[in-house]
Amino acid sequence: MTPSSLETLIEALRCLPGVGPKSAQRMAYYLLQRDRQGAQHLAESLETALQAIRHCQRCNTFTEAEVCERCASPKRDASLLCVVETPVDMNMMEQSHAYNGLYYVLMGRISPLDGIGPRELKLDRLLARACDGVVREVILATNYTNEGEATAHYLSELLKSRGIGVSRIARGVPVGGELEYVDSGTLAQAVRERRPLAD
């Protein structure tokens, strides 16, 4: 007896991470009953973002331009390339004020259980970026989780075989912790104490 457009909306809300059937139903009822204006705004924001947002040609982060502001800035040290998992991690790095180089955002991590390997992460794009002749050092700033560590390990092998200097942010970050939730002082230490990887 549920109207079909309502059923479709409930089903569609389940594309959101962490939203199951009960939450989706609650959300749909809430929007239709109490916040139609918010729902309208959400629909329009989704459309706009889907149209406008693409990946930076250089660092792979979300941007509305061909190349993001940061990559286009002449003030950044182009000889340093910091690899992070997500745009949030990049923002956390920036807030630590300990780094003035450029970035590469993986938009994920190697995670065999989720079917995400080197191919899905498009690591060849990172490799091309790191081999542009200007980059002297790649700083691996993936999370210190198991998957982040595996990703860092894989990347370091890949990059070292091409003769590129590789370092890893120091383990000042708690083991099992994620950059997003670390205070910026700790993160600053981790950048300063990055260590070269032995062969």
Added chain:
Amino acid sequence: MTPSSLETLIEALRCLPGVGPKSAQRMAYYLLQRDRQGAQHLAESLETALQAIRHCQRCNTFTEAEVCERCASPKRDASLLCVVETPVDMNMMEQSHAYNGLYYVLMGRISPLDGIGPRELKLDRLLARACDGVVREVILATNYTNEGEATAHYLSELLKSRGIGVSRIARGVPVGGELEYVDSGTLAQAVRERRPLAD
């Protein structure tokens, strides 16, 4: 450095109940990175539902028609009117197969802390519905929470003053329930509201 359309999307996602800034950010990144098709579908479903869904003129539930299928059915007993808080509660009543009358959906409950009183619930519409001359008995099936109880109490006073018969669904030990595991409040009520057994 976050693109403005992305920031707008993150902000817009916060209209969903139970979604704070961190979840909204996670949802936005997830949709843009991993499920653009789902996001597009969600945007369209929101637009469609906002256009199509309105309230049934008779029972106030969500419907795409003037009057919902259930209210339009000639098979239902129009002399019984069951008052529930939400469309989900109405579905639960239907699944019990114990009721064949009509419904009125409050779309909420009296909750002074949330600023929802009789006026916000538009109880005058329920009153007009109950006084149509056909309804003989109004069955109050609001939840047995504090707010549901307060709503039932308010409604019973309102309806009885118009000379309409009012009843409340029974409260007690659940079917299949064991006294050992029933909370003492429920058991106390079950004792107080015990009913005589016919010979």
